[in-house]
Amino acid sequence: MSPSLSRIRNVFEPMNSSEVAGLWQSRFGIPEKAFAGYRFFRKAQSVWMISASELPNLSYEALGMRIMNLKDRPWKPTTCALQILGKHATKNLVHLNETQATTFLEGKSLPVDTNLEPGYVVVLYREEVLGCGLYSRGIVVSQLPKERRMTSCS
Amino acid sequence: MERYKDIIPNFEAFKAVLHRPLFDCCRINTLKIERAKLLERLDEKGVGWRIFDWYPFGLKLDVQSPGKLLESLLGYIHIQEELSMVPPLLLDPRPGEVVLDLCASPGSKTTQISQMMNNKGLIIANEPSLSRVTPLRSNCERLGVLNVAITRYDGRNFPRGSFDRVLVDAPCSSEGRERRGPGVLSRSNRKRSLDLQKLQIGLLKSATRLAKPKGVVIYSTCTYAPEENELVVEKVLDDARLERISISGLKECPGITEWNGETMKGDLSKCARYYPHINDTGGFFVAKLIKN
Numbered sequence: 001m002s003p004s005l006s007r008i009r010n011v012f013e014p015m016n017s018s019e020v021a022g023l024w025q026s027r028f029g030i031p032e033k034a035f036a037g038y039r040f041f042r043k044a045q046s047v048w049m050i051s052a053s054e055l056p057n058l059s060y061e062a063l064g065m066r067i068m069n070l071k072d073r074p075w076k077p078t079t080c081a082l083q084i085l086g087k088h089a090t091k092n093l094v095h096l097n098e099t100q101a102t103t104f105l106e107g108k109s110l111p112v113d114t115n116l117e118p119g120y121v122v123v124l125y126r127e128e129v130l131g132c133g134l135y136s137r138g139i140v141v142s143q144l145p146k147e148r149r150m151t152s153c154s
Numbered sequence: 155m156e157r158y159k160d161i162i163p164n165f166e167a168f169k170a171v172l173h174r175p176l177f178d179c180c181r182i183n184t185l186k187i188e189r190a191k192l193l194e195r196l197d198e199k200g201v202g203w204r205i206f207d208w209y210p211f212g213l214k215l216d217v218q219s220p221g222k223l224l225e226s227l228l229g230y231i232h233i234q235e236e237l238s239m240v241p242p243l244l245l246d247p248r249p250g251e252v253v254l255d256l257c258a259s260p261g262s263k264t265t266q267i268s269q270m271m272n273n274k275g276l277i278i279a280n281e282p283s284l285s286r287v288t289p290l291r292s293n294c295e296r297l298g299v300l301n302v303a304i305t306r307y308d309g310r311n312f313p314r315g316s317f318d319r320v321l322v323d324a325p326c327s328s329e330g331r332e333r334r335g336p337g338v339l340s341r342s343n344r345k346r347s348l349d350l351q352k353l354q355i356g357l358l359k360s361a362t363r364l365a366k367p368k369g370v371v372i373y374s375t376c377t378y379a380p381e382e383n384e385l386v387v388e389k390v391l392d393d394a395r396l397e398r399i400s401i402s403g404l405k406e407c408p409g410i411t412e413w414n415g416e417t418m419k420g421d422l423s424k425c426a427r428y429y430p431h432i433n434d435t436g437g438f439f440v441a442k443l444i445k446n
Contacts, residue, residue: 038300051300052276056252056315062291062304080295083186083229105224130228147292148227 012041012048012063020047023068023075028122029090038064045071049081074119079131079144086122086129093122094133094140101125104133107149109141155329155339158378161410162429171431176333177214180231181239181262184211185269185298187230195225208403211269212239229296234262237330237428237438241321241374242266244399244442249274251318256309256361259286261293261302263323268299277302278317280309310356312364319370320361324354326375326382330437333430347381354386362390362445371443376436380413383439384422391419394443399426405433409441 021035039055041048041063050064067081077085094112096104103110104123116135123133123140131148133140142149155169162168182192189211196203201223202216214236217223225231242263247253249271258264258279267277279294279302281287287304294302307313309322327342327350354375361371371394375382387396387409399406409425411418425441 049300050303051273052303055276055303056278058278058303058305058313058315059307060303061287061306062294062302064300064302065295065298078295080229080298084298084300105227128228148296150224150227151222 015040030088034088089122105150167431178220179236182211245372251275253277254317254320260289265297322361326377330376347379365445374440387441394445396424397442398424
């Protein structure tokens with residue numbers, strides 16, 4: 001791709017709300033109404049969500065929150081988006097006990113005894129969303145960004 | 155520092171308190187958790203806390219490395235200096251408004267404004283430096299902020315807009331942070347303040363231009379130098395008027411109107427100066443302007 005073309009692609013393009021909601025509904029069972037009142041934009045492979053109804057004509061670096069990455073299959077939800085939208089999820093949830101939650105928060109992998117579709121899951125402890133995990137063959141791999149992890153010694 | 159002997163009341167007490175470190179403080183992020191629930195969690199963990207006398211969402215914490223608390227990682231609290239919570243309170247944003255935060259990173263005030271707007275309306279958070287956009291974005295995301303758009307203009311030449319409220323938390327010599335990082339005051343001098351003043355005047359003039367008629371402009375610094383405070387605010391008094399600042403539970407000193415033998419506009423006494431020995435905080439300056 002020529003540099004000029006990649007620059008053209010590197011802009012925020014409006015996205016249809018139902019297109020975004022459909023992906024979250026099919027993976028996590030989140031109802032479409034959880035996405036009402038927001039606007040969605042795509043920039044390169046990232047999808048952004050913002051509550052503002054009107055945006056002044058400016059050059060933007062970020063529009064609200066980056067909620068998902070479409071680069072790989074399956075698409076990947078961000079931890080910060082799951083912490084907001086995950087409370088509406090009805091499937092592909094993993095509830096951890098205290099020991100497991102500590103392991104997850106340290107950024108490590110942990111075995112879980114559950115029947116899930118492989119892929120990204122909402123990880124909860126005491127009904128609170130901790131973040132995003134990647135589930136496959138009985139193992140959940142913590143997807144917490146490094147700066148959001150607990151250090152093991154504390 | 156001695157050049158402030160005549161403007162800082164009880165100067166000896168001021169100098170004495172600078173050697174005492176500050177409490178760690180945090181703000182409860184009501185975008186993600188209810189206040190009562192958060193306090194309950196801290197109690198459960200045995201973390202000591204005391205609510206500010208002047209702001210119900212500000213806490214002094216008694217714990218090692220509060221930034222490593224799970225509550226901080228999950229975005230239920232944000233570690234923030236006590237007086238850094240003053241400018242958003244005076245800005246007084248309402249849900250649905252359009253607000254400009256001209257010097258936004260790392261976003262403590264931006265995210266507090268978002269919380270006050272209940273994630274409704276729009277905040278343009280401007281930060282020219284790309285490396286400083288990273289912490290700004292990261293704080294917005296961790297705290298669950300959904301009504302902030304980030305721009306990267308030189309604040310002095312921000313292109314356009316008509317904002318209900320504008321915050322200029324200006325780059326400054328940071329003398330008020332002495333209790334966090336000793337040595338700031340001894341390195342500070344009038345020449346450095348005059349260099350910063352050029353930038354500060356440019357930013358405040360730009361903010362005043364971008365506010366709607368009757369819109370609110372807040373100018374704040376964490377420094378004592380009149381060159382970076384009253385002498386900056388004075389430059390926009392043809393386009394805006396000062397409103398007197400008074401926060402119940404927090405003692406302010408009036409802005410100064412005389413410096414280096416020169417008299418300034420009397421209205422400047424409506425600005426607020428906060429000193430470390432008076433409220434047991436850092437040092438801070440803030441002015442509230444209403445555009446004509």
